[in-house]
Structures are given as structure tokens and as C-alpha cells.
Amino acid sequence: MRRWLFLSLVLLLIAGVTALGEVKNPGTLVFLWTSDLRTMDPAYVASTPGSYAPFNLYDRLLNYKGESIDEFIPGIASVVPSVENALITQAPDGRVFYTFPIQEGVYCHQVGVRAADGSIEWKYYDELSAAERKNIVPGFGEITAGDVKYSLMRAMLLGFSWMANAITAMMTGNDYPDVEAMALALSGAENLDDVDDATLIQVHDILSEKIVVKDNTVEIVLDKPFPATLGILALPFGASILDKEWAVAQGAWPGTADTWIDYFKPTLEENPLFSVENGSGPFMLEEWNRPEKKAVFKRFAGYFREPAKLERVVLRSVTEWTTRLLQLEAGDADVIATPVEFLDEVEAMEGVQVLRGLPMVSTTNTFFLWPVRNSGNAALGSGKLDGEGIPPDFFADIDVRKGFCYSMDYGVLIEQIHLGNTLQARGPTVKGIMGYREDSPVYSYDPEKAAEHFKKAYNGELWEKGFKLTGYYIAGITTWQSALQVLQQNLAMINPKFKIDIQGVQWSAFSDLLWGGDEPGAALIVCNWGPDYSDPGGPLGAASYYLDVNGAVAGFAGDGYRQLITEKFQPLLDQAWAMVDPAQREPIYAQLQAMSHEYATTLFMWQDYTYVVARDWVKGYTHNAITYGAWYFYPISKEE
Amino acid sequence: MLAYIVRRLVFLPVVLFVLILMIFSLQMLLTPMQRLALYAPSPDYLKGGQTFIDSLIDLYGLNDPFHIQFGRWIGYIVRGNLGWSQTARMPVGTALGALFPATAELALFAMIPVVLGAIWLGTKAATHHDRLVDHSVRVFTILGWSFPTFVFGLLVLMIFYGSLRWFPPGRLSQWAVLEVSSASFQRYTGMNLIDAILNGNGRVLLDSLRHLVLPVITLAYVNWASMVRIMRSSMLETLQQDYVTTARAKGVKERVVENRHARRNALLPVTTVSGIIVAYLMGGVVITETIFDYHGLGRFAANAAANLDFPAVLGFALYFAVLLVFINLLVDLLYAYLDPRVKLG
Numbered sequence: 001m002r003r004w005l006f007l008s009l010v011l012l013l014i015a016g017v018t019a020l021g022e023v024k025n026p027g028t029l030v031f032l033w034t035s036d037l038r039t040m041d042p043a044y045v046a047s048t049p050g051s052y053a054p055f056n057l058y059d060r061l062l063n064y065k066g067e068s069i070d071e072f073i074p075g076i077a078s079v080v081p082s083v084e085n086a087l088i089t090q091a092p093d094g095r096v097f098y099t100f101p102i103q104e105g106v107y108c109h110q111v112g113v114r115a116a117d118g119s120i121e122w123k124y125y126d127e128l129s130a131a132e133r134k135n136i137v138p139g140f141g142e143i144t145a146g147d148v149k150y151s152l153m154r155a156m157l158l159g160f161s162w163m164a165n166a167i168t169a170m171m172t173g174n175d176y177p178d179v180e181a182m183a184l185a186l187s188g189a190e191n192l193d194d195v196d197d198a199t200l201i202q203v204h205d206i207l208s209e210k211i212v213v214k215d216n217t218v219e220i221v222l223d224k225p226f227p228a229t230l231g232i233l234a235l236p237f238g239a240s241i242l243d244k245e246w247a248v249a250q251g252a253w254p255g256t257a258d259t260w261i262d263y264f265k266p267t268l269e270e271n272p273l274f275s276v277e278n279g280s281g282p283f284m285l286e287e288w289n290r291p292e293k294k295a296v297f298k299r300f301a302g303y304f305r306e307p308a309k310l311e312r313v314v315l316r317s318v319t320e321w322t323t324r325l326l327q328l329e330a331g332d333a334d335v336i337a338t339p340v341e342f343l344d345e346v347e348a349m350e351g352v353q354v355l356r357g358l359p360m361v362s363t364t365n366t367f368f369l370w371p372v373r374n375s376g377n378a379a380l381g382s383g384k385l386d387g388e389g390i391p392p393d394f395f396a397d398i399d400v401r402k403g404f405c406y407s408m409d410y411g412v413l414i415e416q417i418h419l420g421n422t423l424q425a426r427g428p429t430v431k432g433i434m435g436y437r438e439d440s441p442v443y444s445y446d447p448e449k450a451a452e453h454f455k456k457a458y459n460g461e462l463w464e465k466g467f468k469l470t471g472y473y474i475a476g477i478t479t480w481q482s483a484l485q486v487l488q489q490n491l492a493m494i495n496p497k498f499k500i501d502i503q504g505v506q507w508s509a510f511s512d513l514l515w516g517g518d519e520p521g522a523a524l525i526v527c528n529w530g531p532d533y534s535d536p537g538g539p540l541g542a543a544s545y546y547l548d549v550n551g552a553v554a555g556f557a558g559d560g561y562r563q564l565i566t567e568k569f570q571p572l573l574d575q576a577w578a579m580v581d582p583a584q585r586e587p588i589y590a591q592l593q594a595m596s597h598e599y600a601t602t603l604f605m606w607q608d609y610t611y612v613v614a615r616d617w618v619k620g621y622t623h624n625a626i627t628y629g630a631w632y633f634y635p636i637s638k639e640e
Numbered sequence: 641m642l643a644y645i646v647r648r649l650v651f652l653p654v655v656l657f658v659l660i661l662m663i664f665s666l667q668m669l670l671t672p673m674q675r676l677a678l679y680a681p682s683p684d685y686l687k688g689g690q691t692f693i694d695s696l697i698d699l700y701g702l703n704d705p706f707h708i709q710f711g712r713w714i715g716y717i718v719r720g721n722l723g724w725s726q727t728a729r730m731p732v733g734t735a736l737g738a739l740f741p742a743t744a745e746l747a748l749f750a751m752i753p754v755v756l757g758a759i760w761l762g763t764k765a766a767t768h769h770d771r772l773v774d775h776s777v778r779v780f781t782i783l784g785w786s787f788p789t790f791v792f793g794l795l796v797l798m799i800f801y802g803s804l805r806w807f808p809p810g811r812l813s814q815w816a817v818l819e820v821s822s823a824s825f826q827r828y829t830g831m832n833l834i835d836a837i838l839n840g841n842g843r844v845l846l847d848s849l850r851h852l853v854l855p856v857i858t859l860a861y862v863n864w865a866s867m868v869r870i871m872r873s874s875m876l877e878t879l880q881q882d883y884v885t886t887a888r889a890k891g892v893k894e895r896v897v898e899n900r901h902a903r904r905n906a907l908l909p910v911t912t913v914s915g916i917i918v919a920y921l922m923g924g925v926v927i928t929e930t931i932f933d934y935h936g937l938g939r940f941a942a943n944a945a946a947n948l949d950f951p952a953v954l955g956f957a958l959y960f961a962v963l964l965v966f967i968n969l970l971v972d973l974l975y976a977y978l979d980p981r982v983k984l985g
Contacts, residue, residue, distance in 0.1 A: 511674070
């Protein structure tokens with residue numbers, strides 16, 4: 001009897017498998033990654049994985065055109081402003097006007113419908129009957145110029161994401177990095193708590209004056225040119241457009257000058273738009289199972305363009321590689337995150353496509369930091385130039401930096417570690433960004449030149465005594481570890497007294513080394529940084545990240561680095577940014593690129609890249625380097 | 641007995657307070673910048689530079705003195721929640737509640753083969769002492785013990801899903817997820833299998849069962865070793881007792897001797913081990929959950945620890961401590977019930 005029961009159960013299961021195995025859902029894309037969405041609020045997003053939600057659920061004034069990082073197509077704006085179509089103009093006083101005509105009939109996923117009792121109910125646009133659509137309250141879920149202004153203002157005044165803060169920098173001509181800095185500067189206070197109400201209102205009003213709503217157009221008025229304006233407005237972060245009426249109904253900032261401070265920089269849980277969305281994008285949020293790290297996007301049939309081809313997108317975090325691989329093989333997953341070392345294996349699988357070497361605009365480099373905090377710092381060894389350590393300002397000597405640059409074998413990095421998938425980085429700007437030239441000077445592996453510089457460093461003392469230091473990378477990133485190992489071996493070959501200990505640390509410890517004190521805690525680290533628009537200047541440009549005294553690298557590389565940047569690079573950087581004509585600016589950025597080589601500011605290694613592993617029935621993926629390969633699911637389809 | 645239960649429960653708050661104080665003190669050994677990693681989990685988040693970073697540290701109060709930060713967390717508890725988990729993106733209590741059914745379902749269905757299989761195998765091994773069956777059972781269970789969970793789990797996944805496509809990872813197939821999320825499917829317990837039965841939905845029941853098979857087999861196999869060995873040795877010891885010899889001398893059938901006289905008494909040590917295994921399973925099984933893409937409490941706790949999500953770690957520690965106390969209490973009560981010689985008090 002028991003045996004019969006057992007056999008019946010097994011047969012039932014197998015029958016179920018056979019029946020269910022045939023069920024295919026070509027309309028659903030299953031995307032397995034190791035990341036996670038952070039919030040649904042575009043103004044809060046500050047990372048590439050986090051951008052998947054606003055990218056697909058919301059729309060922006062403009063979108064990037066295909067693979068291009070400096071051309072745009074209309075989004076909510078019906079036309080891309082340009083000098084030629086007179087939607088970008090400059091007044092004699094230097095002010096620049098960008099005019100965005102807004103598309104008519106752009107509805108959000110939820111719209112406000114007048115109920116019989118006169119109240120307004122928020123309902124899904126797709127579920128409305130024809131009669132109910134006639135009762136949509138104007139402006140409630142229909143994108144207007146006012147919504148554009150509200151969205152941009154809210155992103156700036158929320159002040160949380162550096163990405164949204166870039167809009168503030170843009171509106172203020174790069175005078176202020178964010179509203180907090182603006183309020184402090186205008187009031188002279190040291191803390192935001194001490195800023196008086198009048199100044200807070202002034203901050204709002206100054207920004208508000210920059211965004212002028214006329215009928216159904218939005219005009220952005222900048223006091224001086226800001227070349228990255230369109231690039232910032234096309235990014236899938238803070239520039240995504242919300243419906244004001246819906247946002248206010250959820251408890252978000254009501255749009256008044258005297259209340260923004262109450263909504264400034266909320267924690268994730270305090271933000272009323274944290275887990276809800278009402279964009280006008282091609283997909284709607286159907287489910288966000290946060291504990292299980294799963295999100296389901298459903299097609300928005302009422303999208304103002306053609307509806308998306310996919311019916312659903314399922315984003316799931318599956319951390320175990322074999323589990324992802326088996327699901328791809330079985331066809332249960334359509335796209336999977338893949339460690340670089342398994343690319344050859346998956347490429348050999350039947351029915352799987354691998355798109356390799358997709359460029360990104362960031363570079364991975366070995367950074368020199370000086371001076372480094374000295375007391376009890378294991379990264380410095382003895383803390384002296386005695387062969388068992390290094391002094392805190394070890395990299396202040398340009399010959400040390402150049403010696404390191406000549407000691408790296410770039411051929412090994414590109415051909416052996418990255419299997420030829422990428423290029424050697426030539427400096428802060430990468431291929432495709434202004435200032436990048438194929439013939440700019442780069443370092444190559446040259447032990448003799450390295451030795452020459454090391455012999456000159458510290459008046460020959462370094463060559464005699466040697467050094468010992470610790471190089472850090474984020475644990476688990478094997479390519480960064482390999483780069484340090486190449487450097488370690490080459491240095492030891494140049495002079496056996498040159499020793500590097502390599503240490504992988506968790507992100508928390510790594511960030512502590514960089515920002516945990518007044519001075520950095522490490523002298524040598526491997527990390528990657530990249531810009532967020534194609535212009536090399538401005539708050540988030542490639543050259544600024546590396547060579548601006550307020551940029552990301554200067555933020556952690558120590559006072560010595562900052563001093564070098566201030567003296568040699570900042571004047572040129574400011575000069576280029578103040579110019580309007582790209583033809584005049586390009587040579588300056590090219591010069592900055594060459595100077596970063598001349599001063600060996602950083603050991604530039606490789607241009608970052610990504611790749612896609614998907615079933616071959618997945619069609620329509622377009623890679624854009626500026627969005628770091630984030631998937632825009634609108635053009636994607638599954639075709640057998 | 642009631643006095644015994646009350647006495648055990650009175651100690652619970654003390655245990656919990658010492659536990660959270662210890663964990664909280666440990667996290668405070670990290671610098672504010674290290675603890676900021678929870679809120680800024682990659683270099684992307686820190687592009688805003690030093691001023692931005694300082695403002696984040698202020699925002700989350702990471703520079704506040706110990707007593708302020710500890711008081712803040714105690715405040716959450718007093719208000720009835722356990723703080724906010726950045727890992728789960730929701731209040732810790734809600735996250736624990738949301739993941740508990742998955743863990744409970746896995747533990748429940750894993751314990752059935754673990755206990756029944758161990759009793760059966762242990763009995764067989766003891767009654768066939770030093771014969772082929774005994775040796776086979778010992779080899780079989782020692783193999784299970786020796787197999788690292790991730791190796792065994794991956795192996796069965798590759799065979800039964802990769803090659804045969806029988807038993808997929810996850811908790812449900814995509815079509816079943818949609819069915820379960822639909823308005824026509826009532827969620828009673830959050831356990832898919834039980835809810836499918838209560839809804840009378842055979843398709844979801846089968847699908848849920850298919851997804852449970854591999855993690856259950858993995859957990860059963862790796863847990864059998866200790867249980868079988870204890871059952872075997874306990875059974876061997878019992879079979880040598882005078883009352884068993886007496887029963888045999890009276891001509892009682894061997895099957896009756898083994899089942900009624902020996903096995904019931906041999907179960908006492910197994911009860912204790914079962915309690916430990918239940919607690920271990922209810923605390924979540926990180927490796928099994930990771931391999932089989934099964935989102936339960938184990939993965940949540942491991943992720944929280946890796947991300948320095950201390951509210952979640954503290955919340956989970958509280959849950960686990962309470963669980964342990966109650967399971968131990970239950971085992972003691974069960975012990976007293978099974979063995980009339982044991983007196984609680």
C-alpha cells in the first residue's frame with residue numbers, strides 16, 4: 001500500500017513536470033541578477049541597479065538616442081531643443097534658455113477620476129472604461145508642464161541623491177553642489193538647522209525662477225551656459241517626471257516654498273514615494289517583494305507611444321551562480337548576471353547569446369593617495385622610508401608615481417585579465433567623451449624607465465632602501481586583485497626591495513579607508529569611477545571626477561593630491577567649463593588628459609565594459625555606455 | 641509544571657537584553673564610516689564627495705553617542721517594531737513576518753523525513769547490528785554528514801533540475817506566482833503548499849511540492865547522520881535492557897519487542913536532537929536557501945549581517961533567541977511526557 005502511494009506521488013509529480021514544462025510565456029522576461037532595487041522614487045536613486053525602476057516606470061523630458069551618449073530623442077518633451085530649432089537661445093546678458101514643448105495626452109499609470117460624490121479617486125488608467133476616461137480630472141495623472149517643474153524642483157529640494165543634486169548644480173551654474181550648500185552660503189549659517197525661514201524660501205524661489213512654465217512648455221533659464229544640461233535631463237534618475245497631484249496625495253512635498261525643508265533628505269522609510277510609483281513610462285510596478293528581492297513590471301497599455309512588446313518583466317536577485325546558469329539553460333530565465341570567468345562556458349551553450357565588450361564610460365585605476373594618516377596605520381608599514389614601510393606622503397614624489405606607472409604591464413591587464421575585451425585607459429576621459437584622443441600619451445610597461453624614475457625618487461634613497469606598503473581593493477572583485485598582483489610582481493622584479501602587500505577588504509572597510517578620517521587610511525587603492533553624462537566638465541563629468549578639487553577622486557586622495565589639482569588642473573578645468581563652443585573646449589580637455597599623464601596623477605588602467613548573457617530569443621537590447629548598461633525594457637521582445 | 645514554565649520564561653527578557661546589548665556593542669566598535677556602508681552600499685553612492693558623506697552620517701545619527709543610538713533602537717522596540725531594515729527595505733518585524741512562512745514551510749516539510757527516516761534507519765541499523773544493513777546505513781549517513789551542504793545541494797540541483805528538469809529552484813514557478821497573487825487565491829498561512837490545499841488548487845499544490853523536493857532532500861540527508869546515529873545507539877542500548885530480554889523470554893514477537901518495548905524508550909534522546917534540528921531549521925538554512933533560490937529567514941539574516949544591517953541582525957537575534965527558549969521548553973515538556981520518571985520543577 002505504502003509503495004503504491006509513493007509510486008503514485010512520484011508519477012503525479014513527473015506528470016505535473018511534463019505538463020508544466022511545456023508552458024511557455026513568451027511575453028515575460030525573467031531577468032536574474034545579483035543586485036536589488038532600492039526605491040521607486042526617482043529623486044532618491046543614486047546607482048545603476050537602482051536606476052532600473054525609474055528608467056522603465058517613468059519618463060524624462062528626453063532620452064538618449066540608441067547607443068549614443070550625446071544625442072537625444074524626445075521623451076515627454078515633443079522636440080529635442082537645439083540651437084538650430086531655436087529652442088536653445090542665448091540672451092545678450094549671457095543667460096541661456098532651453099525650451100521644452102510638452103507632449104499632449106501623456107497619462108500616468110494611475111489617474112484621478114471624479115467619482116459620483118465629487119471626490120477624486122486614483123485608478124489604473126488601463127482599467128478604466130471609456131466612460132470613466134471621460135471623467136479623468138484634468139492634470140490628475142496627465143503629465144503637464146507644471147508636473148515637469150514640480151518634479152525637477154522636488155528632486156533638487158529633496159537633496160538626497162547626488163544625481164538629483166546635479167540638477168541643482170546645473171540650475172545654479174555650478175555655483176552650488178546642492179540645496180544645503182546653497183542655503184548655507186546664502187544665510188552664512190554653519191548648519192542647515194540654523195538657516196532662517198526667509199533664506200529657505202529664497203532658495204526655493206531662486207530655483208523656481210529657473211524653471212518657467214508657459215502654457216504647455218517648460219523653459220529652463222540658466223544664468224550661464226551649462227554644456228551638460230540635456231545630458232542631465234535625459235538621465236533616468238532625478239530628472240524623471242512625476243505627476244504632482246498624485247505625489248502630493250501620497251504625502252510628498254506639496255510644492256510650497258516654505259515647506260520644502262520638512263521634506264528635505266528623508267531616510268528611505270520616511271519617504272512617502274519610497275515603494276509606490278505613478279510614472280508615465282512603458283511599464284507599471286505590479287509587485288515589489290522586497291524581502292525576496294523580486295520586482296515585477298507590467299506593460300502599460302496606455303503608454304503614449306506604442307505599448308511595450310513584453311507583457312511583463314521579472315527582476316529577481318539570485319546570488320548563486322550555478323542556480324542562475326541552470327535556470328538560463330532550462331529557459332526559466334532569459335537574462336542572467338554572469339561572472340566574467342564563465343563567459344566562454346555560457347557562450348558555448350546552445351540557445352544562449354553573449355554580447356561582449358560593451359563599453360562603459362568609467363575607468364578602473366590604481367589611485368595614489370597622499371598624505372596618508374600616520375598613527376598606527378598598517379598600510380604604511382613602519383611609516384618611514386627604511387625598507388619596511390613608506391612615509392605618509394610617499395606619492396608626493398612625482399618620480400615614485402611615474403615609476404609605478406611604468407611598472408604596470410598594461411598588455412597583461414587587457415589581454416590576459418580582460419581577454420581583449422577592453423582598452424587601456426588613457427586618462428580621465430574615455431573613448432566617446434570630449435577630450436579623448438587616440439594618440440594621447442599613455443604609459444607602457446617599461447622596467448628600465450621605471451627603474452630610472454625610482455632611482456631619482458627621494459634622491460636615490462628609495463632605490464637603496466626599498467619600500468613596503470599595502471594596496472587595497474574591494475574583496476571579491478578579482479580583476480582588481482589581479483591588477484595589484486601584476487604590479488606587485490613587476491615591482492619586485494624591478495627591485496626586490498619593493499614590496500606590496502595586497503589586501504581585499506569589504507566595502508565598509510574600504511570606504512572607511514578613503515573617507516573615514518581627515519586623511520585617507522591607504523596610500524594605494526584600486527577602484528573605478530566614471531562620469532554620468534558625455535561632457536567632461538561640470539559636477540559629474542569625467543574630467544571633473546578626477547581633476548576637479550571638489551571631484552570624487554580629490555575627495556579621498558588626500559591634501560597632496562588636492563594641492564596638485566588646485567595648482568595645475570583647476571584653472572584649465574574652469575576655463576573649459578566657462579566656454580560655450582565645443583571646438584574651443586575640446587583642446588583644453590585633451591590637454592588636461594595629457595597633463596594627467598605628465599603628472600602621473602593616477603595609474604590609469606582600463607576602460608570598464610560590460611556584457612550581456614541572454615537566451616537568443618531575447619531581441620532588441622541596445623547598449624548605452626552612459627547608463628552603464630542598465631536595461632531599458634521598452635524595445636525588448638522575446639521571439640522564438 | 642506551570643511553575644517550571646513560568647520560571648523559564650521569566651529569564652527570557654534578561655537573556656534578550658544581554659544578547660542585544662552584546663550585539664549592539666559589537667556594531668559600535670565599527671567607525672561611523674564603516675556603518676554608513678549600509679546606507680551607501682557601493683562607490684556609486686558616494687560620488688557626492690566628503691560633504692555629502694558627512695551629511696549622510698549626520699542623517700542616520702551614526703556619530704551620536706552609544707546611549708543615544710542604543711536608546712533610539714530601544715525606542716523602536718517600545719513602539720512595537722524592531723527598527724527598519726535596509727536589506728529588506730521594510731520594518732524588521734514585517735520582514736521577519738513575511739519570510740517566516742517560507743522558513744516554517746521548509747522546516748516543517750524537512751522535519752518529516754528527517755525524524756521518520758532517522759527513526760526507521762536507526763532502528764533498522766540497530767536490529768541488524770553489525771550486519772550488511774547496519775553497515776550500509778552507517779555508510780549512507782556518514783556520507784551525508786561528510787558532504788558539504790553546498791556540494792550536495794548543487795549536485796541534486798544539477799541532476800534533478802539541470803538534467804532532468806523535474807524539480808526547479810525557487811518557491812513557485814512564474815505562472816504559479818501569478819495565480820497565487822490573484823484575487824481568487826486566498827492567503828491563509830503564507831505557506832504555499834498549505835494554502836494550495838486550503839484553496840483546493842491542485843496545480844499550485846503540485847508546483848509547490850516540486851519546488852520543495854530538492855531543499856527537503858538536501859536538508860534531510862545532511863541532518864540524518866546525527867539523528868540516525870543517536871537513534872541507533874539508543875536502540876542498541878535499549879535492546880540490551882532486562883525488560884527487553886524478559887519480553888523476548890516471554891515469547892513476544894520480535895517486531896512487537898522492537899516497536900513497543902524498545903523503540904519508544906529509545907526515542908528519548910532523539911527528541912532532544914529533534915528540538916535542536918527544528919531550531920536550526922527555523923532559524924533558516926543559509927546555504928540551502930541560497931542554492932535553491934528559496935527566500936527564507938536564513939538568507940535574510942546572512943544578507944543583513946554581510947551588509948551590516950544591524951537593526952535586522954538584532955531583530956533576527958531576538959527572534960532566534962525567543963525561538964530557542966520556546967523550543968527548549970517544548971522539548972523539556974515532551975521529555976517529561978515521554979518519560980514518566982522525569983519530573984519538572
